[in-house]
Amino acid sequence: MSEPVKVLVTGAAGQIAYSLLYSIAKGDVFGEKQPISLVLLDIEPMMAVLDGVVMELQDCALPLLADVIPTSEEAIAFKDIDVALLVGAQPRREGMERKDLLKANVKIFKSQGAALDAHAKKTVKVVVVGNPANTNALVISRFAPSIPKENFSCLTRLDQNRAQAQVANKLGISNENVQRTIIWGNHSSTQFPDLAHAVVHVNGKLMPAQEAIKDDNWVKNDFIKTVQTRGGAVIKARKLSSAMSAAKAICDHVRDWWFGTGERWVSMGIISKGDYGISEGLMYSFPVQIATDRVVKVVPGLTISDFAREKMDVTQAELVEERDCAFSFLEA
Numbered sequence: 001m002s003e004p005v006k007v008l009v010t011g012a013a014g015q016i017a018y019s020l021l022y023s024i025a026k027g028d029v030f031g032e033k034q035p036i037s038l039v040l041l042d043i044e045p046m047m048a049v050l051d052g053v054v055m056e057l058q059d060c061a062l063p064l065l066a067d068v069i070p071t072s073e074e075a076i077a078f079k080d081i082d083v084a085l086l087v088g089a090q091p092r093r094e095g096m097e098r099k100d101l102l103k104a105n106v107k108i109f110k111s112q113g114a115a116l117d118a119h120a121k122k123t124v125k126v127v128v129v130g131n132p133a134n135t136n137a138l139v140i141s142r143f144a145p146s147i148p149k150e151n152f153s154c155l156t157r158l159d160q161n162r163a164q165a166q167v168a169n170k171l172g173i174s175n176e177n178v179q180r181t182i183i184w185g186n187h188s189s190t191q192f193p194d195l196a197h198a199v200v201h202v203n204g205k206l207m208p209a210q211e212a213i214k215d216d217n218w219v220k221n222d223f224i225k226t227v228q229t230r231g232g233a234v235i236k237a238r239k240l241s242s243a244m245s246a247a248k249a250i251c252d253h254v255r256d257w258w259f260g261t262g263e264r265w266v267s268m269g270i271i272s273k274g275d276y277g278i279s280e281g282l283m284y285s286f287p288v289q290i291a292t293d294r295v296v297k298v299v300p301g302l303t304i305s306d307f308a309r310e311k312m313d314v315t316q317a318e319l320v321e322e323r324d325c326a327f328s329f330l331e332a
Ligand code: NAD
Pocket: 010, 011, 012, 013, 014, 015, 016, 017, 041, 042, 043, 046, 087, 088, 089, 090, 091, 092, 108, 128, 129, 130, 131, 132, 133, 155, 156, 158, 159, 187, 241, 242, 243, 246
């Protein structure tokens, strides 16, 4: 057996973590032969709840779970970690927009950035889930200057999965028969779920998704709106934000980063290097492919229509505004 991979999950007493921890510990992400050391960070008032989570992890009697370290101290939590899954944040409640959360959450990610910089392995892979995910990821990267910018990401895989499921449902095919759905931009209601490059397998034939759907109005209106507002719809129904589907998307994101995507395209928030005219330095979701060396590359050469350009710019503008607002709180 190899050395355990040390994985930090923050917000470990929360509802996403409750699904996520079990999946990681049983081998869904790093493989069925890879031992895991789990570090669980939450705030001090949640330590009693976290004790219960630790008891349950023990009671699962999982062969791969080498170690569980619950803590409320960032210096312990970030020590020598290989992977940081930053879920802990204040979740959005019904009626709130993500920008309302900026003020509280930038403080958390500034402090965690300093801890990451001081204590984590320099190869650490960071996934920010806590909202506003793109901007929180930008903040933490700013405060961890010794970690390469390529090691930071934010989760838009849930949006990609939602888009894929909408198309599969529309065509009455299984999810695995829908590929190359893209999420551009912010994990927010301005995101652009794009089907222009998506392909589907229908009756054994591979074809462009839009040709199979044959309903431009659905593609340009209903589909985009449904994916953009799905998080809010779940909150309205559950009175809590998505947790099971978020945990599943985190597993998809990390597994693909760890092992590579092969020919598949996946969407993730990464720091822009200027691809597709997106402002350099912004944490923006792109379609990417990941090789087995874990280097993330934006899918090159896609044709961008005027319709797509406009939508990509709208979500970019929101991210610029969020970034400026976040950094103004930090300077205040
Ligand atoms: P939750 O309230 O159930 O759990 C959040 C946990 O984070 C709590 O236990 C809380 O005590 C903890 N926490 C707060 N501040 C912390 C800190 N400084 N350090 C460590 N832990 C801290 O929330 P949840 O439903 O698990 O959601 C977590 C976050 O994920 C929210 O911001 C939510 O909006 C976001 N989210 C993102 C996506 C996505 O696709 N990017 C999807 C779903 C939810």
